[in-house]
Amino acid sequence: MINIILPINKGQRLSDIYTIETNTILCKTLTGLGATYSEIKAERHSIIIELNQPPIVGKCKDPKHKKDNLFGVMQKVTVDDVIAYLEDTIANGKLIKILCTPESFYKVKQAFEYLELNMYTMCFMLLDECHKLVKDNDYREDITLPIDDFFHFDGKAMVSATPIIPSDLRFEEQNFILVEVKPDYDYTKAMNIVHTNNVLEALKVTLPQIQQVQEEPRSICFFINSTDMILQLMNKLNIIEDSVVFCSAKSVDKLKRSGFNRAYDNWNDKHKKPYMFFTSRFYSALDIELDEKPDVAFVTEPYFAEYIMIDPCTDAVQVIGRFRGGVSTIHHIVNTNESYPVRTKSGIVEYLKASREAYMTIKRIYDCTTSLETRNAFKAALDILPFNKMLKNGKIDYFAIDNYMDEALVKSSYNNIDLLMSLYGKTSHFRAEISDSLFYPLGDKERLTLENKNTSIKESRKKLVEILESLKNDMDSPIVQTHIRELRRLDPFIVEAYETVGKEVIEINNYSPKKIKEAMILKRYREKTTGVEFVQLLKNSFQVGKCYTLKYIKAELVRLYKMLDISPKDTVTAQTIREFFQVEEL
Structure with a gap:
């Protein structure tokens, strides 16, 4: 693909130097250059595919587009609505300016067909x-639903500040070119990397540090692609009353069912709070305009879920670009996962090639088989082969292949901090430095291992006891006390058992709850019956050399046990006195 470099000066907009041409992939490098704006203002009919709903809502409501005849086609918009818009637009001699999600593109297509208009030549x-x-x-x-139609348009282009060049052969066949905007000034931003094995505890340290350098209070914006994790952090950081979450409509409902009501599926500055949380729905194509420059914090905890990983070359760049007024500081609080495989691009290509060959081998046998049962067997085998995910309607889905490649490489970078820093080094947008390394006895890996419901109770308790043993020499420190509270929440019985009888007794009893509980009862009994108070009471009730009836001895012992709230290990009898005195029967 031919690559054309387009220099741009500070303060210039895209429309000052370039008009988007057909068969172009435009790498605008910087967000907010006005690529979509220039197409909205262009003197031609336009269909603009926005991959998420918020930018459509935002642009349609923006006062600067009030006279641009914008029409958003989303979930609740019908084909009839699109037909009415087209008829009114044409009747009044206006330009068609449709903004549409991929999933709703079929409505636009059907509307043009109904009106017998050729959108491929018209728009x-x-x-x-x-x-x-x-x-x-x-x-x-369904995100690639418009792609086949895209290649039928006479005028067409793709744009992003962080494009991933597609491998789809049609881009070469139609002689697409890559136009790359190159700023002639330094646009890099400082990125503070906090490497940790416990994201929550690291946030408890980092959050006050961010606030400490603020001359005046300002918002902190968190980008975390999991509302489950967001809810946990808001609760455990004690900031839930000062927080707001922006996420998908389904996640809004989920949060409300959990009792959190300040969740919205579209951005609006009237919902602003000191702590604002955003999921990936808001990573790109959205203008967040504030009367301040907020602090931004990415949070990645790969033991929780893979999908919350931030890609430095796309996600991080796009997020910072959302803030049209700029940001004050940028932070990435990140854990790494050494179990993630380290892969290379050439290795992934080899894997995909072998996967395709395996699929085609089974496919040839399937095609030549005449027996219905045999065909069913080979069809079942085809359906579970890895390459089956790279197919769509029986044809190779190049975007699925590109996705697999991209995800595998990003996942590899989270194997260790050096690989992640190397990936940050490949983007020209950040000067990433490790500002802090915060490691704790109880990390995310250990905590999630204990919470894993697929792990047996015995194995989970073995791991928990190992953690407690590693903490025993520093029990008075605040962070260790925090860890123990978390462990107690996960398994109060085994923590109490460890504190009462210790690791050795637990292991001798082979983690049997019944036997451990008996050992705990005996330990507490001995502690109480050998304590100073009990001994003093015994001496007060029984004098050496004096005679007592068996009935009196039993009654007195029962009374003393009740007084000190002691549960005796056996039934109290007169002979129990032998545990405390040398006794002679007369």
Whole structure:
């Protein structure tokens, strides 16, 4: 693909130096250059594909587009609505300016067909934030729905500040070119990396540090692609009353069912709070305009889920670009996962090639088999082969292949901090430095291992006892006390057992709850019956050399046990006195 470099000066907009041309992949490098704006203002009919709903809502409500005849096609918009818009637009001699999600593109297509209009020759199609065609392909099956139609348009282009060049052969066949905007000034930003094995505890340290350098209080914006994790952090950091969450409509409902009501599926500054949390829905194509420069914090905990990993070359760049007024500081609080495989691009290509060969081998046998049962057997085998995920309607889905490649390389970078820093080094947007390394006896890995419901209770308790043993020499420190509270929440019985009888007794009893509980009862009994108070009471009730009836001895012992709230290990009898005195029967 031919690569054309387009220099740009500070303060210039895209429209000052370039008009988007057909068969172009535009790498604008910087967000907020006005690529979508220039297409909205262009003197031609346009269909702009926005890969998420918030930018459509935002642009349609923006006062600066009030006279631009924008029409958003999303979930609740019908084909009839699109037909009415087209009829009114044409009747009034206006330009068609449709903003549409991939999933709703079929409505636009059907409306043009109904009115017998050829959208392929009539309109220019712009695919905005085209990197998401690759990034989101694995969980949004319909995100590439407009792609086949895209190649039928006479005028078409793709744009992103962080494009991932597609491997789809049609881009070469139609002679697409890559136009790359190159700023002639330094646009890099400082990125503070906090490497940790416990994201929550690291946030308890980092959050006050961020606030401490603020001359005046300002918002802190967190980007975490999991509302489950967001809810946990808000609760455990005690900031839930000062927080707001921006996420998908489904996640809004989920949070409300959990009792959190300040969750919204579209950005609006009227919902602003000191702590604002955003999921990946808001990573790109959205203008967040504030009267301040907030602090931004990415949070990645790969033991919790893979999908919350931040890609420094796309996600991080796009997020910072959302803040049109700029940001004050940028932080990435990150754990790494050594179990993630380290892979190379050439190795992944080899894997995909072998996967395709394996699929085609089984496919040839399937095609030649005449027996119905045999065909069913080979069809079942085809369905579970890895390469089956790289197919769509029986054809190779190049965006699925690109997604697999991209995800595998990003995942590899989270194996260790050196690989992650290396990936940060490949983007020209950040000067990333490790500002702190915060490691704790109880890390995310250990905690999630204990919470894993697939692990047996015995194995989980063995791990928990090992952790407690590693903490025993520093029990008075605040952080260790925090860890113990967390362990007690996970398994109060085994923590109490460890504190009462210790590791050795637990292991001798082979982690049997019944036997451990008996050992705990005996230990407490001995502690109480050999304590100073009990001995003093015994001496007060029984004098050496004096005679007592068996009935009196039993009654007195029962009374003393009750007085000190002691549960005797056996039934109290007169002979129990032998545990405390040398006795002679007369």
